[in-house]
Amino acid sequence: MRGLLLLARAALVPVVLLPSVAGAVIPPPPSDPKAPVKLVSFAPPPASVTCAGGPVRLLEGATPPPKVWQVWMPPVGQAGMPPYTPPPPPTSEVYGFSITADGHAQDLKRKTLSGGPGVWNTEELAAILASWRFAPGAAATDCQVDLAPSYQPLAEASPAKLFEALAAEPRNAPQLLRKAVAVGGDCGGASRRRPETIVYPDTRPFDDKTVDPAWAGLTFDIDAAGATRNVQVVAQHGAPAFAAAAAGAIAKGRYFPGPPRTRCYVAFKAMPKATEAPRRETPPPADDEACKITREELNLPEDKFFPPAFAKQRVGGRALLRFDVAPWGQIGAVEVLESQPTATFGDAARMLLASARPKPQATGHHGCVVPMVYAIPAIPDETD
Incomplete structure (x- = not known):
């Protein structure tokens, strides 16, 4: 959750139009x-x-x-x-x-x-x-x-x-994957035991250290009193201390009394190291002399769409856009001049610019050029 809060919220979602016949939407077969x-x-x-x-x-x-x-x-x-x-x-x-x-x-x-x-x-x-x-x-x-x-x-x-x-998508894993992981146990589905105390491992010593972060997958049993037993690290990657921290946290968890359960499972993964956007090796083109609009005058929304896959991997990006502004404040003629490291950031920047609401002025602007940088904020220090 901490990592998700560091990233810009996805406020804008593109609309996908499906083909239709006689006004009826055709679903996939x-x-x-x-x-x-x-x-x-x-x-x-x-x-x-x-x-x-x-x-x-x-x-x-x-x-x-x-x-x-x-x-x-x-x-x-x-x-x-x-x-x-x-x-x-x-x-x-x-x-x-x-x-x-x-x-x-x-x-x-x-x-x-x-x-x-x-x-x-x-x-x-x-x-x-x-x-x-x-x-x-x-x-x-x-x-x-x-x-x-x-x-x-x-x-x-x-x-x-x-x-x-599972470690790549611990919260949104496909049900088919969950069933495969749970084979051999009786901890899933309707037999799931309700937790009384959940203890999460402290991943801070392992976050933001490498683009290939540590992860661990564990199984454990629950006795009739609700204590966790037989905690085992089934698979792990990266620093062994990460798996040890995960096992220690699971061992401290407690569940409400009930029927014993076997082979419950969980997976944890550290946050990958942040990746900056590739630096521009040549200066951007100069703004047209007729374009005097400032970033503040563009009145861009505070919530900026950050491409989800790149936010998850903590990869930054940048884009360079050229556009016109009509006297009544309408944005038009938007052109993506550059987008790195993929075209996805140019698409996101275009969406952001389309939501700008400049105030009407006596004259419009032509050939405006604006750079947009998608940066990953540093992980806050929670020890203060």
């Missing part, structure tokens, strides 16, 4: 609920990436967490039609980018992948790639990396893989 469920894993960061001038060494990077994916299958086969065979899932997930002289990734773009459309959140993958750190030196262009997804049945995934996926 249903899928067979018994369709196979897979766990998608991605290749770990390579030691170096290939760019136009040769390989560039990677100093620090995080592997995208596994994702649960259910193969789409028609719920009912049509008479006389052959059985449906789903297309093969993609086996590559290629991103192109450039690297600044100080080792930041920018100009990130997803390239064509093999085997059909992706089945995961590409914005999340881009945010993780944008957090990678490369060796400083000469700027590099035409860099490329393949995250190479692989698949296995969810029922065959190891506990470590399951908890890695």
Whole structure:
């Protein structure tokens, strides 16, 4: 919760229009609920990436967490039609980018992948790639990396893989993932015991230390009196002390008396290190002489939309916009001149500018240029 409060709230949400016929919205075709469920894993960061001038060494990077994916299958086969065979899932997930002289990734773009459309959140993958750190030196262009997804049945995934996926989304994990983690116990569903005292681990010593933060997945039992028993670290990543802190906190938790329960589970993850927006290596274009409007006169809203995937990964960005202002205060002719590390920040800045409400003036403005920076605030010191 503390990390979420540091980020700008998502006040503006784009409207998505769906195709319709005769005024009726066409929903997506249903899928067979018994369709196979897979766990998608991605290749770990390579030691170096290939760019136009040769390989560039990677100093620090995080592997995208596994994702649960259910193969789409028609719920009912049509008479006389052959059985449906789903297309093969993609086996590559290629991103192109450039690297600044100080080792930041920018100009990130997803390239064509093999085997059909992706089945995961590409914005999340881009945010993780944008957090990678490369060796400083000469700027590099035409860099490329393949995250190479692989698949296995969810029922065959190891506990470590399951908890890695759970740690990435501990509050919003898919129900299919929760069921897989809970196999072998009786702590979930209607049998869940109501907690009396919840103790959370102190993650502050581990927050903001690396772009690949520590996480831990644990199981525990609850006795009839409500005490936690048999606390075990099933899987962990990063500093061992993080898992020890998580286990210590779970051991202090208490539940109301009731039937004993086994293999309850929980996952914790530290906050990743904040990533600054790539610095601009050339000065921005000068404002048009006819544009005298100030930031204050634009009257931008206080709540600024921060791209969620980049907020979660604590990756900053920047955008440069050009626009006109009509005498009656209408914003128009908005053009995104630059957006880093991906086009997502330009889209967010355009949305923000569209909500500006300048006061009417005698004359309008033409060719205004404004930079917008999406910065991750420092974690507040709560010891004071």
